[in-house]
Amino acid sequence: MITIIATTITTAIPMIEDFMLRAVLGGVGVAGVAGPLGCFVIWRGMVYFGAALAHSSLLGVALGLAIGVPADLGIAVLCLLMALGFLLLDRSRLVASDTLLGILAHGSLALGLLALALMEGLRVDLMSYLFGDILALNLRDLVVIYGLMTVVLGLLVVYWRSLLSATIDEDLARVEGVATPRLKLIFTLLMAVVIAVGMKVVGILMVVSLLIIPAATARRLANSPEKMAILAGFIGVLSVVMGLAASYQWDLPSGAAIVAAAVALFLLSLLAGRVKARNVQRGEVG
Amino acid sequence: MNVQNQSATPISQVRDQATLVAAEGVGMSFQGRQILSDVDLTVNRGEIVTLIGLNGSGKSTLARILLGLMQPEAGRVWRAGQLRHGYVPQDITIDPAMPLTLQRFLTLGGRVGDTVLETTLDEVGLSGRLQAQMAALSGGELHRAMLGRALLRQPDFLVLDEPMAGVDVAGQGQLYQLIETIRDRYNCGVLLISHDLHVVMAATDRVICLNHHVCCTGRPDSVVGDPEFRALFGAAVADRLALYHHHHDHSHDPDGGVVPLGQIHDHDHDHDHDHDHDHDHIHDHNHRHHHHDGHSHD
Numbered sequence A: 001m002i003t004i005i006a007t008t009i010t011t012a013i014p015m016i017e018d019f020m021l022r023a024v025l026g027g028v029g030v031a032g033v034a035g036p037l038g039c040f041v042i043w044r045g046m047v048y049f050g051a052a053l054a055h056s057s058l059l060g061v062a063l064g065l066a067i068g069v070p071a072d073l074g075i076a077v078l079c080l081l082m083a084l085g086f087l088l089l090d091r092s093r094l095v096a097s098d099t100l101l102g103i104l105a106h107g108s109l110a111l112g113l114l115a116l117a118l119m120e121g122l123r124v125d126l127m128s129y130l131f132g133d134i135l136a137l138n139l140r141d142l143v144v145i146y147g148l149m150t151v152v153l154g155l156l157v158v159y160w161r162s163l164l165s166a167t168i169d170e171d172l173a174r175v176e177g178v179a180t181p182r183l184k185l186i187f188t189l190l191m192a193v194v195i196a197v198g199m200k201v202v203g204i205l206m207v208v209s210l211l212i213i214p215a216a217t218a219r220r221l222a223n224s225p226e227k228m229a230i231l232a233g234f235i236g237v238l239s240v241v242m243g244l245a246a247s248y249q250w251d252l253p254s255g256a257a258i259v260a261a262a263v264a265l266f267l268l269s270l271l272a273g274r275v276k277a278r279n280v281q282r283g284e285v286g
Numbered sequence B: 001m002n003v004q005n006q007s008a009t010p011i012s013q014v015r016d017q018a019t020l021v022a023a024e025g026v027g028m029s030f031q032g033r034q035i036l037s038d039v040d041l042t043v044n045r046g047e048i049v050t051l052i053g054l055n056g057s058g059k060s061t062l063a064r065i066l067l068g069l070m071q072p073e074a075g076r077v078w079r080a081g082q083l084r085h086g087y088v089p090q091d092i093t094i095d096p097a098m099p100l101t102l103q104r105f106l107t108l109g110g111r112v113g114d115t116v117l118e119t120t121l122d123e124v125g126l127s128g129r130l131q132a133q134m135a136a137l138s139g140g141e142l143h144r145a146m147l148g149r150a151l152l153r154q155p156d157f158l159v160l161d162e163p164m165a166g167v168d169v170a171g172q173g174q175l176y177q178l179i180e181t182i183r184d185r186y187n188c189g190v191l192l193i194s195h196d197l198h199v200v201m202a203a204t205d206r207v208i209c210l211n212h213h214v215c216c217t218g219r220p221d222s223v224v225g226d227p228e229f230r231a232l233f234g235a236a237v238a239d240r241l242a243l244y245h246h247h248h249d250h251s252h253d254p255d256g257g258v259v260p261l262g263q264i265h266d267h268d269h270d271h272d273h274d275h276d277h278d279h280d281h282i283h284d285h286n287h288r289h290h291h292h293d294g295h296s297h298d
Helices: A001-013 A018-043 A045-065 A070-090 A097-118 A124-133 A139-158 A160-168 A170-175 A180-202 A207-217 A225-250 A254-283 B059-066 B103-109 B115-124 B139-152 B169-186 B195-200 B229-233 B236-243
Strands: B019-030 B032-042 B047-051 B075-079 B083-087 B157-161 B188-196 B206-211 B213-220
Touching: A018 A045, A018 A160, A018 A180, A018 A225, A018 A254, A045 A070, A045 A097, A045 A124, A045 A180, A045 A207, A070 A097, A070 A180, A097 B206, A139 B019, A139 B206, A160 A170, A160 B103, A170 A180, A180 A254, A207 A225, A207 A254, A225 A254, A225 B059, A225 B229, A254 B115, B019 B059, B019 B139, B019 B188, B032 B059, B032 B075, B032 B188, B032 B213, B047 B059, B047 B169, B059 B157, B059 B195, B075 B083, B075 B169, B083 B139, B103 B139, B115 B139, B157 B169, B169 B188, B206 B229, B229 B236
Parallel strands: B047 B188, B047 B206, B083 B157, B157 B188
Antiparallel strands: B019 B032, B019 B075, B206 B213
């Protein structure tokens, strides 16, 4: 479905250059899945957790370079290790969860920077990792993005009900037969994958925004979890298209333009929410 | 006398066909603090068992262990095969960031027919609220919503953690009646956790008084006479409760209880032992009540 939307949008907007087309396709693929997944991130209060994973991905880049595997694989593996490390350390309750996340986030970011600096004869374009480089997406990237996003979306659909139940209350879900520990692992995995891929679009520093801003925008307009998830996907896609169009038009940094577009849509939704509330008060809308 | 102090009876002896859940010698600690030690407990089908105890006495932990939400460090828990559990936790927080109607919440545990849904909704007093957003429910409504969700599963074993919290006094009576109705209809075992002693005494088959270990268990009226119970909740409270459920056929042991006013009544006088309403004791009644087995409960 996302592919169809993507092609419709890309043909509708006259974009000549190939790199722009690849950027739109890649951005749409990531944002369309990040939206629904992002709903769970905000429902579960895991925004900071996502940010911590993102921060650690620079270390993943270094890891990938060191052992000679693609950077995105290194990132995904490191995100996953970070997530598991967090789950284990958090259980020991040595420090509060958000403190622990802060330590892991900045500790791994610093380590990542150090590791990259120490690698001899290697010049890494730090800016592209920190702020994204969507215009540099190649065909291989697109295949990876759409392959992974299909898997993520598929798992999200399959585990939707269980995830929803466990998000509302883990104990209730468990009593009703949901295998919550496995579910937690799956969700963490999904987050790691989406962050590793989303990093290419808006960079380490802003990747979490792809998850949470469209979801927060959708909240104002939805009355069921499913509607919110689908809307979040659409809003994410719209943010990418708007951001890239602005970036193309005015020669703006693309990652920042996408995030700014998402924020603009969020502000609009606040306005829409207020109008709707006023109408409900007047009894004009049921 | 049916006051049993913590017994070492093995599960195999306690358990019979009606037993749904049995715990034996259960122990649990958090960060070096012993929360539960050597707790035995059984819940049978068709029985309402109430767990009472002060805050932090390990009630909720024990309930979570019985439900299988937590593994005990010591001892074991036996469950009858294929039990459907219903659980109403003390509190849940539904993030207002999630748009969720009551209907959706109720059916998350499994699909149910419309008529069943309506009936259950009626039962818990939430009819007409199906489309309400969960975030807009009051504390009491949320609790009833959780009860509704547990009931829709037609549980064999229902655990209610502090169901009276946030419910006004008039509502508490109704809620108790509802719990009895539920027990009768589903023929399930109910484990109730409460610190509200008054209501507990009204409709419970068995009370287990917990203070990290089982202080005493028995029928409500016998438990209030137990020295450990009195030590825990205070003699005044125990006496008030004893009055509250004061039935006939009792005998009094003037065995050195707290008798501040020195008004020990000799109760071997001519009571009419046939009627079965509760006494209206307005006079000071500071002696200990120990109740025998086998008197009728209404």
